[in-house]
Amino acid sequence: MPSTTPQTRHKRSRLILPFLAGFLVLSGPVSNAFLPAAHAASAAVTYKLVKQSEMIVTSGVRQLTYSWVASDSKTSEAIHVLQIDLKDPYVELNAMGGPKGSVTGKQSVGAMTKETGAVAGVNGDVFRTGSSTEGVPMGAQITSGQLLVSTEQLTGMYAFGVTKDRQPVIDNFVFTGTVTAADGVTSFPLTGVNKSAYRTEPDKAYSHVNALYIYTNAWTASERPMNSAAKPTEALVVDDVVTEISSQSAIATPIPANGYILRGHGTAASFITGNLNVGDRIGSSYSLTSADGKAYNPADFQMMVSGHTLLMDKGAPAAFTRDINGLSGNADRARTAVGFSKDGATVYLVTAEENGGRKGVTLKKLQQILGELGVWKAVNLDGGGSTTMVSRPLGDFQTQLAHPTSYGTTQRLVTNGIGVYTTAPQGSLKGIVASGAQTLFIGQQSTYALKAYDSYYNPVDAGGLTPSWSIDKQLGAFANGAFQASKPGTATLSVRSGSASDSLKVEIIGEAQIAKLIAEPSSTILKPGAVISVPIKAELTDGRQLSVPASSISWEFRGFTATSKDGKITVGKVQDKTVAGYAIARYDGYGAVVTLASGSEQPLEDFEKVTYPVSFSGTPAATVGTASISTGVPGRETSKVLVMDYEFMMGSGKSYANAVLNDGKGISVGGSPSAMSIDVLGDGGRQWLRAEFTNGDGKPAYATIADQVDWTGWKNIRFDLTAAGLKGSSKLTKLYLVNKEEDQDERALQGQVAFDNLVLQYPPGQIAVSNPTIVMNVGKTQGTVDGKSVKLPGAPFVQKGTSTNYLPLRFVADTLGAQVVWNGPTKRVTVLRGDKMLELWVGKDSMTVNGARQALSAPPIVINGSVYVPVRVISEQLGQKVDWESKTKTITIH
Template identity: 65%
Template sequence: MVQQTQHVRSRSLRLVAPLLAGAIVLSSSFSGGFIPHSYAAVAVTYKLVKQTDAIVTSGVRELSYKWVPSDSKQATEAVHVLQIDLTNPYVKLDAMGGPKGSVTTKQSVGAMAKETGAIAGINGDVFRTGIATEAVPMGAQITSGKLLVSTEQLTGMYAFGVTADGKPMIDQFKFTGTVTAADGAQFSLTGMNKSAYMTEPNSAYSHVDALYIYTSAWTAPERPVNSATKPTEALVVDGIVTEVSIGTPIKTAIPTNGYILRGHGDKTAADFIKTHLTVGQPVQSEYSLQSMTNGTTYAENAFQMMVSGHTLLVDQGAASAFTRNINGVSGGADRARTAVGYSKDGATAYLVTVEENGGRDGVTLKELQQILVSLGAWKAINLDGGGSTTMVSRPLGEFQVQLSHPTSYGTTQRLVTNGIGVFTTAPSGELKGITASGPKTLFVGGQANYSLKAYDTYYNPLDPTGLAAIWKLDKAIGTISGGTLTATKPGNATLSVTSGQATDKTTIEVIGEAQISQLTVEPSSRVLRPGAVISVPVKATLTDGRQLSIPAASIKWEFRGFTGKADGGKITVDQVQKNASVGYAIARYDGYGTVAVLAAGTEKMLEDFEKATYNVGFAGTPVETVGTTTISTGIPGRENSKVLVLDYDFTNGKGKRYANAVLNDGKGISIDGTPSTMTLDILGDQSSHWLRAEFTDAKGKTVYINVADKIDWTGWKNVRIDLAAGGLTGPSKLTKLYIVNQEQDQDERAVTGELAFDNLVLQYPPAQIAVPKPTIVMTVGKKEATVDGKKAALPAAPFNQGGTNYVPLQYIATKLGATYQWDNAAKKITVLRGDRMLELWSGSSKAILNGQRLTVTGSPILQKNNVYVPIRVITEQLGMKVEWDQKKKTITIH
């Protein structure tokens, strides 16, 4: 679930227009914000482009699309669809929930599917996590014809259901119910299995003076927390009152054949229980859902299933007005999205998700409306989005569901309150076909194992034991032996598998240099010293927005300024070359390069907490934020050593919240000198909070430095902090390590959690890598120049070609303190200067600066065994400035 967004990203500059010939026309507009005058209204056409279409089971297909602008100049978004044939006799939809049917315990969509036997599914209803709450669905949930949760008294909330006769329905419902005592007295039921909330539009406490019913699906210890009421309760088993408790909750567990009536108010619901419900007497509880659009009343078994959501998105095949304020779900911002809808004839249901991961930002709700219309939805609603967005499905021939696409957390699935599951009731059939199971994306030098899977006439999995497999590649992107594919060069190929008369084909992609827009390496340390062992994970951002980790075996390393070896994602520095103050660890994948710049320096342990004698404490903001800070042992992964532990609880309070681990009563830990970086081991809790550090610098000024934008990991992780970039000057002190629960999207983050910190290590390389910064003046056509005012001879005269000035590379590199290497086979120059690596290709406008792909206006030229480079490109990308005097034909570098 996502909260209100307080800013609008540039990609949200859109307004939806009608669907034209399969493409959606969008023009510039800020949804929910002002329109800067620098923006003109420009019509942009967007469209869905199908990428894949796969059978999940009989009556269910999984499709993926790109949501792309017609000019293809922007990053594309990825849309995923489960298309369900509701007329298929073997397919049904049902609501999934918490473990063993609990409505108060969350679990991932994947875990829901595994528990229930679903062959596909998506996340469902919105839920609250920003306050103390059981986080039950905000709307109604019906599972297998049984109402588990009622609706809340909220405005504009819609639900998706499938009726007992298999017809889809989207409508707004309200809960109605009545309890009838043995003496004939009656009282209205307000809801079933509900957390406490504020009703709309009157902002009243939901449980005050109200009567609620709680079943065995409610497994939380209270009914509910923070209700602002004192309960009077009656336990009913098999229609007979077995226990009554005045003013206190009943402690007896609710049996599956019973329920608890919970009331409040001396002259209302509680009084009804006290006056009319007697132990041993029968009681009757009846309830139903009523359409708020036509008044029709439905018994719970009138529906196979129901999952609620949020606003209506599509009505009668067109984008509808939002029925509910969309600020609470960041409707005007680009986010991951989940939706459900159905076709005009009611024969097809669409379960839809939009990715938000890596370079993919997701979409606004206005865009989601048009995506749904493009898919053919006649009516559709928004479900929970953001970090909750999840789709799982069972690949053909597999027995278990898998993630259909990354979540906002990568491969981690958020725990959610419920979901929509897709189920098959098809009987076992005969062998119909086989399929190749294994990765679709590889890297050069990487290996992947493929196995043979089988499926029957209903596209459900069969045991492939005894089926022999023959594997073949149609293109030489690698070698295949016994189901193990070794990728040797980039490209796409078809991998086929044959067993008897059955065959299957799958497309394999080996990522190549041309697909990379940025290559990054994040070394665990940048200190250049003999014996240093440095972790060097390498990641690639592709031109289509995907962000992928490249396996260590696919990376080739080059070392300049030192000797070393690379193994298993780590480099070990053997010897540093004499007088070398800087070393370059160049990572290359398929020829594409990036660099980790290492500098001679020292490392110092700031704190490992083994002998810490100072106090540590907890401080929370606002005052409702509570927690503890301790130096403890026994923490998983550090059982036998001391670590700093921060426990926090953001259950109460409003707005932005802080949990601080305060060091030495706020006086801090002293840091000598001015280190450039600090590394520390952090035990993450995947809470998605913002992690920061507070320092006091040499002048007593407070300096805040980011540690992690999002705690999106569990287990111990080594994290590097750039102190120099944060502006920290020494000597200084580390006073706090703290997390921030930002006001935006609070319910995307954990309310409570625990972090731990260990091994705070400082690095002291030179504050800045020294490079010459001369002023060089040259004249086109002349072999004379001045360097810092002194005359100098050039090996060759600068010249102008096609409006671009060229100078001899050897001369300019030497004067700027750079080194270079010319690769004659690739016609490529690699230039290293300070903290930069620039690569240029002869005859090409492409360039790479520190792993980032660039487009430049000129390229190197080889003449008479001399390499000439475009002066503006080479100097400005290496950190210098260039001035051109057209009249005098002079080039000034400074």
Template identity: 45%
Template sequence: MKSNGSWNQSQQKSTKLVKHAVAKKWIVASLAGVIWIMPVIGEGLPLISLNTTSIAEAATSFSATKISEDIITSGATKLKYKYSVTRSGSKATGLADVIRVDLNNPYVSIDVMTGKNGKLTTRQSTGGMAKETEAVAAVNGDYFNTSGEGAPIGGEVSGGTLVSTPSQLDGLYAFALTADRKPMIDEFSFEGTVTAEDGSQLALAGVNKGAYNPEGGTSTYSHVNAAYIYTDAWTAADRPKNASMATPTEVLVENGVITQISQGAALPMAVPAGAYILRTHGTAAQFVASHLAVGQKLTTAYSLRSETTGQAIDPGTLQMMIGGHTILVSNGKATSFSRSVSSIGGYRARTALGYSQDGRYVYIIAVEKNDDSSGMSLTELQSFMTSIGVYKGLNLDGGGSTTMVDRPLAETQTVLSFDTEYGTEQRSVVNGLGVYTNAPQGQVKGIKISGSSVLLIGQSATYSLKGYDTYYNPIDLSTGNTSWKSSNGSVSVSGGVASAVKAGTATLTAASGSASATTKVTVLGGDDLSSLQPGTATGALKAGTTLSVPVTAVSRSGASISVPASSLKWEFVGFQGSVQDGKLTINSVNPGVTTGYAIARYDGFTTAVVLTTAAATAWEDFENVSYPVAFTTNAQGVQGTAQITAGTGDHAGSKVLSLSYDMTAGSGKMYAYAQLNGTTGRTVPAAATTMSVDVLGDKSLNWLRAEFTDAGGSTVYVDLAKTIDWTGWKTINVDLSGYGIKFPAVLKRVYVVNVEEGQDERAKTGTVAFDNISFVMPSLSSEVGLPTGTASMTIGQKSLTVNGVKKTIDSAPLNQNGTTYVPIKYVLDAFGGSATWNSVTKNIMVLRGSKALELTVNKKEFILNGKRQSAEVAPILLQGRTLVPLRLVSEQLGLTVKWEQKTKTVTIES
């Protein structure tokens, strides 16, 4: 037992917490990655059924291969694995990252990070905690009550100080490290007493705990008839929140002496530095009334107890402890889950922690769930852990919370190791596990070049020479003179500034004294891109119009890069204009032109801004709404409002559609709808290719959608944003071309979705707003005036019949290997548009209505409105004439092609 009369927390190290706040009359508790909901009668966390579950048979198809190994610091290494597994007959792959810590190395340590400034109830991202505590690597930690102040569900010891005690919940394991650096994973319970000056004793239920529903005891509510201690690590004024049935009597103890007693009411203060507050209720409050008085001494004693050995453990003998969920691995094998895992099923990002059989290595594990990785089931995670050498291991909080940061070699700051389930968004969490180094500065061991590995033509970037010492920690090389050179003409370099000259790969070499380092820099050419997209795809064709047109390139590997202005060449069709600093300005419009094009070219890859006299058609700005707007939902308990209100921020002075929702009393997959015009909706009268809407985000991480009913009676759900990960106003542009909507259609409602999987990771209350909904409807804009009708051609005949009128052409259509080829000129003569031929690049640029199509002779790939696509056949060059695949070109331009086998006749319709 440890006696601590003043409960001084000054030695506490940094630890962290976070999740979304919820409504006043309901509590939402996150445990095992899911939410349980109950009305707050008295306490917080509801009783969660245990039902210990046996593990499923591990997938024999699971395999993992190490693909990289990088030293972070002396004693800590990051390993990346690629895994594959067969699920329901299909192969799935993904990535997992492991930080292996060598406990035999005296220069490396691990500890818990807590919130901001090492305090509970403050919450912070894993990266933020790592930066604040100067960790060289870190992952997210324990589960916590999403509606509470921000305290872990499990126990926490940091720097030998007991920060929070384990909750009385069955099957929850924790990882601990003893003072002599021995790892252990076990269930732990808490025992403690306070002793009055008269010798009377009162049992303590815990330290720094939020309200919850205990399991396996006599009380349904944690704080009823119980005594808890709150130290200055608990910064919130509420102790705890949502414990309305347990009206407290509180005792302030400073330097071991009682200085205040508040009977039947909480003390109106946060805990003073170096002090603690004894919070009591019921029979525990009666003890205070009978045995305690201001000016008397009060002492405490407490310990943890191992559920496996029954041994009492002084928290002061532990370096650290962090709570988790179920045990996953024991004795080097997958073991039965110690708690129901039905709520944390599926294929998710995962965080786990374990150690080797000899106790030398700690394995800090994060499984990725992003565009590059499919996530893991818990059973697959067990297979992975045993395959890398974990002898005993447990599950930490996963899903959207899963976050890993690490400090690359020679760098001074940690970076996100991989995209989370929410992209680069890091959730604020209750605590995390940090890796630290205390190595002294050593001698220079190696150097490396730091800077971008990919550039675009015309782009410049700064590179620096960075070093690391014998302990693999960064070392300052700024005093040395560095010389730079490039291996070829793709990149030029001077004084650490490299400029991309042409497509290719160059090796940069930096030398300082006798040391040198190299790095490869790839300059992307047009053939390396999958798309080239302007910031604004459509606009009004009117003199004086200014549009923001920054251009973003996406490589074939998926990387997005802003294209420098110097890398682009602009061409204007149908108007006179200019582009300066990412702004397109229309100076004048050519007589009779209704559709113009601003074509941007990057190393032969093109994209276009389509400008029309109508442009995007304004559909609803909510200024003069004459139809009803209403809130609806699918789930009992979900409440909210949908109404036209005054805008805020960038939309102040404008009316907007505001949708507020409160899902805290609901369950399952929940929707909050803003319904337009009752069940009728509002009509979108013509075929629309793009939808644009301004959205005020609430950073709830929920899903944002729109619901249409099309002309065929089908319901079509359109994703506006997979994740609402922003605050303030943002313009969202949605490509409708792939949804198969039959127009005219009806927009019925816009809405927020909170899906059941990972529901604890998203806010259940919030407000979003909508304004300035518009659609690009080609028939009302860029395709107005284009000829319509029917044209027909016969293979081998030099004639074209358009709307019944036959005329001679100088090149007959050709059928080759089942594909009909024609000179594109005749199609455009009949149905509108233009084509230009580049004899050097063998490219054909076709412009028609809202389409900009670029084809290349003998290449099956083509570019449509800045996006690379692939066809089955390519244009050909025959006897000096360029012939294009008729069906490919016509259908991409919005025309319909029919083939009559008997007469060898092609019919094109618009």
């Protein structure tokens, strides 16, 4: 550890700010502000837990999925539970960790289960990340009865463990230990095992100052601990015998499995050099003491993983034992928790999903959920991007994600987890399983397989079984285990082999389930020969967000001809006088529009002949890095690109790493581009990527290139510039990364990105639309357009029993310069104007606006062959203002 001069203290405090994996830890005393919801007045909105599915993982382990449904909303959050019966003699829980048992190496929960043979698991302890830490668990970790990491001296930090006699325990454990010299009398307190440097609570002291620590071969980082300015004094102990002592420098000898390093600073270093000699036989002992004073030998535990705040105690929500602000505790986020039943016979591993439209839950809501599950005592584990649950589907040999993570299918690397294991012997064949996709889109094909399990619900080889398949509803073509979906709905897929059978619910997504259809084009320039990639996503009414296969999408083109293949459209002929072209992606009749405009592209910069300076700036000053024009970058070996290396520091507030162009004077951007495309070499660091411009009036303007750099390798990105509001003679001054304040530990604090081929996209200007003033009167077929008298196809009217004004859709749409398309079979009317697409259905109380479903106060109706719609719906959604004069019953649209 460094010396305790004020200057050194300040330097080290930057390096060991306490952050959690998933969340920032704000330390300090617990106030009433941290009390859970159960202690406050109940809100008007109520929730209920509704079970959706249940699956056996292995004997004694069930996986359950619930919906957490709010009384005021049709949407719900997804809650996932692994329910473990500790009375089952073949079920075990254990702590999983880094590769080959490393406490300083991280890996995904899926990798942990694969390496250790677990049948299910969740992520575990919180941990610090960044260039100054190793990612060691903040709390204790016991694996198979061996203490790999001791607890930190933190206030209100709880841990979950299972004793050798299969009793679950949740408590606030404190580590105590002693190292005794060869004389059997002289001793020194042992502060911990395999710990990173941190600040203790509540005194904020440096953890390793005047302290003695044990490091084992589970510590695989290059230093003990890393980034320490101190010159440690160390002793290598093998089979309780001191074999090597090094003063003021680390021992280079690898630590054997039957040995450990004693590392000391200050008075602890003096104990080593003054009382230990090579050849001495010394002793070391340590224990974990619970909050009520009970001392445990770590060997009494089968496993232990720490968490954070206590959540449940005696079946009721507990007062939070740590500050939850750093956990985003009052925001909806992904969560992970572990708890057990009152009788100690059942353990619950619980996750709340956060992905797409699903936002997760607050910690107070998590407490309510645990209460409904019947959890007696529970502790919060790492959450946010760390939240992961994997399980082995019945009949499968490998684990897989039980639900999406915050990153989709990507699993974050974490420090440890809780694994579920089976020790059951091979049993006899018990049953078979139909395995395959349970959610499909119309037009999608899936192949289903037969799997089998034994009397302990563990997988067995199904190679000798002959399956016979059937489906109860004709929602598509089914043959030899392959199903091609053609209609929306739910069906039951059945398989039989001999006397054994199984069934699987299959859901085929229909239009009614879609809340939003999202098209993400790579370009919006309308020109012959253009090839535009347009991936489509569907956000469902229950919050799920799914990618729609290209084979399930049909396309309509207006204003131009085009072909579509594999998610890409190729523009053919553009019709004369076309101002805007519309590519409409449809799934089961539900549409999303891509508005294309004829325009041009102009290269802005390819960095091949740069004559201006490029430099780096960081805010705050602790953010460091470099920016330069370089060659030899992977993927661009023969060309020049702009490369930026960056390093952020953990801390409050946002930090910025800027590649500054031309000393901040920037490079000129001609005209008024609507978009820019850029090639970006991503490092997967998940930072926010932006561009800064300066307008002709000298004021800055900003545009987001990517919400997060979540890719590696080169990627072409098109980003919008209209929202930036570029005016006059603007300049591009910076390309920069933002390290946001929240969830900093979920992003890489150092890395490298590169930029190439900046291209500006220019439409012909705003897509021209007419904006006439339309005046109509209820009950009259005579109106005016810009003061000129016109004849209406039908008179506006007020629907009986309501105050809703209806008017003829086509007349208003045509007058506003919109295109109107009627689809008779579905009674759908499509209105295209500018960059907007509205779709309405006769008799339906909802509409879509650019692919997003919205409620209608009243549905469209048909009178004498003409469609009538509520006046404000069509007018205001198309950007017009509507005035109503009640005395004269006059409607003015302008």
